[in-house]
Amino acid sequence: MIRYLIKNNAKLMGRSWVNVLLFAICPVIVSAVLISAFSELMENYKERGEMRCGYSIESGSIWETAEEALKISGEQADIDFVRFDEEEPEEMISKNELSGFVKFESGKYKIYRVSEKPTQGAALEYFMSAFCDHMTNAGIDSVDDIKLNIEHPAFLKAVDSKDYYGIVFVLYYAWCAIICASGILTSEKKYGIRRRYAVSALNDLQLYLGRFVPLAIVVFFGTIGAAILNAICFGTNWGNILYAGVLFLVMTAAASALGLMFQSITDNMIITVILTFSLVWIAGFFGGSFETYMFSDRPQILKELSPIYHCNRAMVEQAASGRTNYIPSAILYCAAIAVVCSLISVAANSIRRRGRA
Numbered sequence: 525m526i527r528y529l530i531k532n533n534a535k536l537m538g539r540s541w542v543n544v545l546l547f548a549i550c551p552v553i554v555s556a557v558l559i560s561a562f563s564e565l566m567e568n569y570k571e572r573g574e575m576r577c578g579y580s581i582e583s584g585s586i587w588e589t590a591e592e593a594l595k596i597s598g599e600q601a602d603i604d605f606v607r608f609d610e611e612e613p614e615e616m617i618s619k620n621e622l623s624g625f626v627k628f629e630s631g632k633y634k635i636y637r638v639s640e641k642p643t644q645g646a647a648l649e650y651f652m653s654a655f656c657d658h659m660t661n662a663g664i665d666s667v668d669d670i671k672l673n674i675e676h677p678a679f680l681k682a683v684d685s686k687d688y689y690g691i692v693f694v695l696y697y698a699w700c701a702i703i704c705a706s707g708i709l710t711s712e713k714k715y716g717i718r719r720r721y722a723v724s725a726l727n728d729l730q731l732y733l734g735r736f737v738p739l740a741i742v743v744f745f746g747t748i749g750a751a752i753l754n755a756i757c758f759g760t761n762w763g764n765i766l767y768a769g770v771l772f773l774v775m776t777a778a779a780s781a782l783g784l785m786f787q788s789i790t791d792n793m794i795i796t797v798i799l800t801f802s803l804v805w806i807a808g809f810f811g812g813s814f815e816t817y818m819f820s821d822r823p824q825i826l827k828e829l830s831p832i833y834h835c836n837r838a839m840v841e842q843a844a845s846g847r848t849n850y851i852p853s854a855i856l857y858c859a860a861i862a863v864v865c866s867l868i869s870v871a872a873n874s875i876r877r878r879g880r881a
Contacts, residue, residue, distance in 0.1 A: 526730045534738035536708055538745075543704045547746030551697045552753045558689040559758055575603045575644050578616045579626040587628035590659055597658075601651050624648040687843060690760030692836050694750045696813045698776050699804045699832065701743040702783025702796060705735060710793050728874040732784070736866065740780040747772055763843030771854055775835055778858035781865035788872040807832040831857045 537543055579594070581587045587594075591607075598605045605626075608616045613625040613636040623644040625636040635652060637645030726734070751768070754760040762768045782803075786796040808814060811832030827833045834854035841848035 526726060526734060529726070529730075529734035530737045533705075533708055533734060534741055537704050537738055537742040540704075540707060542707075543742060543746060546700065546703055547697055547743060548749040548753065551694045551750040552757060554693045554697075555690045555754055555758065555760075558693065559685045561685075575623040575647065576606065576621070577603055577624045577626065577648055578606050578608045578613070578620065578622045579628060580607065580609045580613070581628040582630055585628060585630045587633070593659070594655065597655055598651070601647075603648070603651060626652060686758045687761050688840060690754040690758050691762070691839050691843060692813050694747060694754060695775065695832065695835050695839060696804070696808050697750070698743060698747045698772070699779045699782075699807070700801065701739060701776060701779035702787065702800050704743050704746070705739045705780075705783070705787075706793055706797070709735070709787055713791070713793075728870050728877065732788075732866065732870050732873060736777075736780055736784055736869075739784070740777045743780060744773060744776040747776055761843050763839070763846060767842050767851060768839065771835060771838060771851070771858075774855050774858040774862070775831075778831065778861040778865070781862040781869065785865035785869045785872075788869040788876075791876065804832075806830075812836045831861060834858075 577598075581591060595605050606620070606622075608620075608625075613627055616622060617625050617636060617638060622638070623641050624638060626648070627634045627636065633652065633656075635645070635649055637648070748769075751760075751762060751772075755762060783796065783800050786799045787793065790796055790799070807830040810826045811830035811834075812827075813832060813836065831854070834850050834857050838848050838850035838854040842851065
């Protein structure tokens, strides 16, 4: 009976064009857009050494109180800020071979970019935006708290947009696994199929596995399909295939268990989708799905709490350099999610089933 249930559900999920579109096609489309949009910015992430940028500060402006914080934060981001107050920015750039110049005036600043160095200019603009956000949050009177956490792993080689976004959005879509089972779960409730399960010989664990196993399998192969398409279309490098395959397997199991847990607790597909998508979006926000984690200045503790962060770092770093410190944490984190969410789902379904008996 359990084998028939798994086989039947897997067929129903695998035949759905919505599932094929979501897990195999949508990641490729989104990757194509982001690869094109951020190709120039990602060129900045190379072993280029330290940038040297000039700056000037208008006397009496609020920027004078944040000057020391600017230099310290610049050092953390491999940007050496040198002050020039005598001549025009364009002259300072040409005379001193600077990568850019920032002119601080009362309540504003202006960035002068070098046309021959577009990626350094993009990096400087990003740095200043992040620095000003931190300065606003910390307050001018607390410049010691203005620090940027921009990660540059020593062993990580250059990562371009086709590898970064070609990887992270395939992983991101996999976490929306519950959509794959939405049709079956809705039909079970609508047509009273659960009442038939109640009189069957299947126990609560077997009923759960009848949903979990086919869901994880279909999402796993859909994710593999998207990865292959990205490799063919954009040349995305997935690094060690064994590492990638194991991480895909554990991650899709975690994503499937997470969605089924919400469905078991709420017994409402709409609420389940909202909860799942909200949690995945937050995890992706801090995990580097939207803003590359190498340039992200989000608090490290929030990033470490995101399973997507561990998966992104593990996959991107092993693909770029053949090594990473995040494979163990990514696998353990996802495995823990899969186990805990599965136990909660079985318990919730058991309570509901007994309540109907």
